[in-house]
Amino acid sequence: MASISKRTRKNSKGESVSHWRAQDIVNGKRVEFTAKTKRLVEEKLRQYINDIEQYGSVLDKDEYSxxxxxxxxxxxxxxxxxxxxxxxxxxxxxxxxxxxxxxxxxxxxxxxxxxxxxxxxxxxxxxxxxxxxxxxxxxxxxxxxNNLLRTNPMRGVIVPKKNKDNTIRVLSKEQQKNYILALENEPNRLLFLTALFTGLRCGELIALKWKNVDLEKSTLFVCETVVRTKVYTSTGKSHFETVTNQPKTQSSIRTVPLPEFLTQELSVYKPSGTNISEQYVFGTSIGTPQWDCNIRNWHYRVCQKAQINPTISIENGNQVVKYIGVPFHALRHTFATRMIEAGENVKVIQELLGHSDIQTTLNIYTHVLEETKIASAKKQHNLYYDLLSL
CATH class of the missing domain: 1.10.150.130 (Tyrosine recombinase, N-terminal domain)
Structure with missing residues (x-):
């Protein structure tokens, strides 16, 4: 049976100071708690007994922020x-x-x-x-x-949904033409053409090695991705490092066919020699992988030359036209959009893009698919009158 009593003593100033003490025997062990009020000391004892009965131990007293x-x-x-x-x-x-x-x-x-x-x-x-x-x-x-908490306070916590601009950036056919023309004399012209006509992600392009390119079959084998990431030591120090990983999903490991003109250009571009299989197709002059930030900077330079997405700003009282371009990932979206416009099967597009399921492809390119539906109705309209004119 617990014993709860009030204790009073004199402090250094001669004033009376009171506190409450609770004592009990729990599992053969004598325990004692003190607090300023009876309610608090009862709560301490009750919590201790509850922890012992439910968990067999009490929480560690270590206090961490x-x-x-x-x-x-x-x-x-x-x-x-x-x-x-x-x-x-x-x-x-x-x-x-x-x-x-x-x-x-x-x-x-x-x-x-x-x-x-x-x-x-x-x-x-x-x-x-x-x-x-x-x-x-x-x-x-x-x-x-580690016996510091009994329950997880994250239970019931939600991430509020924020309005997200799901509009994908796609080059129009006119913009795509201008982009290709702007690649003339660009050192990395072939890299951007490959992105535009295969739909590979930036990290997949960077990781591409000559052993993954089959010019006889006109295919690329995508099996790795390269990212530049900040790497931390066990002491918390950090530095940037280029890391090669396997794709996160099995579906991202895929074979992508090359259009004939790209096969021809890659054949000319391919270095001679016998020990080139491990060389990066679009590597640096010293044989290391390109940094994705450099590729994106070069891409925006091409967008400037192609005059893609002009915007007008006022500088020193004068109107200045600048071209904000599109994200590098828009080249991948452009590839998929042109495929849909050409009537390609969505399942084929899903496999070429390396999406894990067809719903992902349908969700991303909903607006393009709707436009092709409308276009198909127009084709049926034309067919009706063509048949009547026979």
Whole structure:
């Protein structure tokens, strides 16, 4: 039976100071708690007994701030097990946590309400918010494993959907023509033509080696991707590194046919010699993979020459025309759009793009497919009158 009593003593100033004490025997062990009020001391004892009965132990008394604990999770649990690019993304998420007021709150005082308020306050994309939610959830689960929390405060926390511009950027046929003409005398002309007429992603183009190019069969074999990512040491220091990975999904490993003109140009472009199979098709002059940021910069230079997407700004009182171009990924979208316009089967397009399922392709290119439906109705209209004129 628990014993709860009020104790009073004199402090150094001679004033009476009271506190409450609770004592009990739990599993043969004598325990004692003190607090300023009877209600608090009863709660401490009740929580202790509840922990022993339900979990067999009490929570560790170590107090970590959220920022401290997420950092521990990153370098103790995550760093040895995840890919370098994944850890880079986790570090970006951690920065938002550690620089917020939530980061200074102790684990035991974190609540779903505080987390939801933090998530709602972030002006980030849906994907970035999801990455932060995943990191917090994993960190809290690790805290539970280490006897610091009983429940995960992420339960019930949602990532609010923000209006996202799902419009894909596609070159019109006129813009595509101008883009091709602007490639004249560009050192990386063949790289951009390959992107425009095969739909390969930037990382897939960078990773392409001559052993993956079959000029006799006019095909490219896509089996790797290259990304430039910030790599961290176990002490937290970082540097940029070019990392080669296998594609995330099996469907991204694929064979892509080459149009005849590209096969001919690659045949001329291919270096002579017998030991070139491991050389990058579009590598640097010293044989290393290109950096994706360089490719994107070269691409925007071509967009400027092709005068794609003009915008007018005022500088020093004068109107200035600038060409903002389109993202490099628009070359992939342009490839797919031209295929749909030509009546290619959507299943074939899905396989050429390396999408994991056909629904992904349908979702991305919905507007193009709708336009082809309208065009097909016009063809039926023309067919009707053609038949009557026979």
């Amino acid at each position: 959220l920022s401290e604990w997420v950092h521990i999770f990153l370098y103790t649990k995550s760093y040895p097990t995840v890919a370098k690019s994944t850890f880079h993304r986790q570090q970006a998420s951690y920065k938002h946590i550690s620089t917020s007021s939530l980061g200074s709150v102790t684990l035991q005082n974190i609540s779903p309400r505080l987390i939801q308020k933090f998530i709602n306050s972030l002006e980030l994309s849906n994907s970035s918010l999801r990455q932060i939610r995943i990191l917090l959830n994993q960190s809290f689960e690790y805290a539970i494993d």
